[in-house]
Amino acid sequence: MEQAEDTTIIEGADPKIVGPYLADQLGDPIWRDSDVRLLSGGKSNLTYLVSARGRELVLRRPPLGHVLPTAHDMQREFEVISALAPTAVPVPKALHLCTDPNILGVTFYAMERCHGHIVRNKFPRGFAPDPADKRKVGEGLIDALVDLHAVDWRSIGLQEFGRPDGFMERQIRRWARQWESSVTRPLPLMDDLIARLEQDLPESPAPTIVHGDFRLDNAILDPTEVGRIRAILDWEMSTIGDPLADLGLMLVYWPQENDSDAYRSAFESITATSVPGFPTRDDVLQRYAAKSGRDASGVYFYWAFGFFKLAVILEGIHARYLQGKTLGEGFEGIGDRVPPLIMASMWALERKEVGPI
Numbered sequence: 001m002e003q004a005e006d007t008t009i010i011e012g013a014d015p016k017i018v019g020p021y022l023a024d025q026l027g028d029p030i031w032r033d034s035d036v037r038l039l040s041g042g043k044s045n046l047t048y049l050v051s052a053r054g055r056e057l058v059l060r061r062p063p064l065g066h067v068l069p070t071a072h073d074m075q076r077e078f079e080v081i082s083a084l085a086p087t088a089v090p091v092p093k094a095l096h097l098c099t100d101p102n103i104l105g106v107t108f109y110a111m112e113r114c115h116g117h118i119v120r121n122k123f124p125r126g127f128a129p130d131p132a133d134k135r136k137v138g139e140g141l142i143d144a145l146v147d148l149h150a151v152d153w154r155s156i157g158l159q160e161f162g163r164p165d166g167f168m169e170r171q172i173r174r175w176a177r178q179w180e181s182s183v184t185r186p187l188p189l190m191d192d193l194i195a196r197l198e199q200d201l202p203e204s205p206a207p208t209i210v211h212g213d214f215r216l217d218n219a220i221l222d223p224t225e226v227g228r229i230r231a232i233l234d235w236e237m238s239t240i241g242d243p244l245a246d247l248g249l250m251l252v253y254w255p256q257e258n259d260s261d262a263y264r265s266a267f268e269s270i271t272a273t274s275v276p277g278f279p280t281r282d283d284v285l286q287r288y289a290a291k292s293g294r295d296a297s298g299v300y301f302y303w304a305f306g307f308f309k310l311a312v313i314l315e316g317i318h319a320r321y322l323q324g325k326t327l328g329e330g331f332e333g334i335g336d337r338v339p340p341l342i343m344a345s346m347w348a349l350e351r352k353e354v355g356p357i
Helices: 015-026 074-084 131-150 167-182 189-199 243-252 261-265 281-292 299-322 334-351
Strands: 035-038 046-052 055-061 094-098 108-112 208-210 219-221 229-232 239-241
Touching: 015 035, 015 046, 015 094, 055 074, 074 094, 074 108, 131 208, 131 219, 131 229, 131 243, 131 281, 167 189, 167 239, 167 243, 167 299, 189 299, 189 334, 208 243, 243 281, 243 299, 261 334, 299 334
Parallel strands: none
Antiparallel strands: 035 046, 046 055, 055 108, 094 108, 208 239, 219 229
């Protein structure tokens, strides 16, 4: 389950401001005297647990300090989870969006707290104990992605949510610009990688809703029904675009048992996908293709793009860490993970597969 830090961290969400504001906006005075704690696990946007008299909700806001343009869009996240509420895609209930900068200085929103397991490097004791159970968890995540990409986005009011034409071309340009905004040291191989991505750009399939950061540790797993996803989290980069971008990025966060030590070390905090029984990346492609009806044979390009995108994101987090603008622990080694990700992206483009790396 999600765990709060042991000490109250109110920077960015002062309970003396948050409590009265939520009480007024939600029409419930119980929130006026609230406790606010930073939830662990986040390295990008800040997620706080707000509690009062045994009741809880979650507050989401952008990080402190260096913020990349559009990379921490709370209004976008609120809009998409609100729209997805009546669909088969599991999302938390959206409660309130605040766009008034006079409250916390940034746009933020409140949503329900969903209880369950968030799995990163190991499964909780007693949960999904057998290899067959591990496989169910992996298949449940794949099926949730298929369900997301099956949603008729126009019918749920997201007609203006994105510009699907030229999506991947714009994505490469966007993340290249954000690299230029974040880079803290010379890494010339990145220039070669960007040029190669532009050169090898494939034709996209029909557009769908794209989560933008779909992976195991952005899912809350049902603690009683193995394989059921209670909620998908972290929608701030969602849009309308190429569904294979989601699939490729999910595979970035899907290390497997026969990967190299160098690759696995770049994902030392996300190793649950490499346990016995969990589907391999090739298994993911086969199940996704069978259930979605899409051709997944060219996903290696999107896998490479996912490595590139993650490298940019981590360099941005590293920049905030160097500025002293991160909250919590675990940021000191983030910058070391960037060069291996650039190398992995180049490898994927050369090999044209998603097998062991």
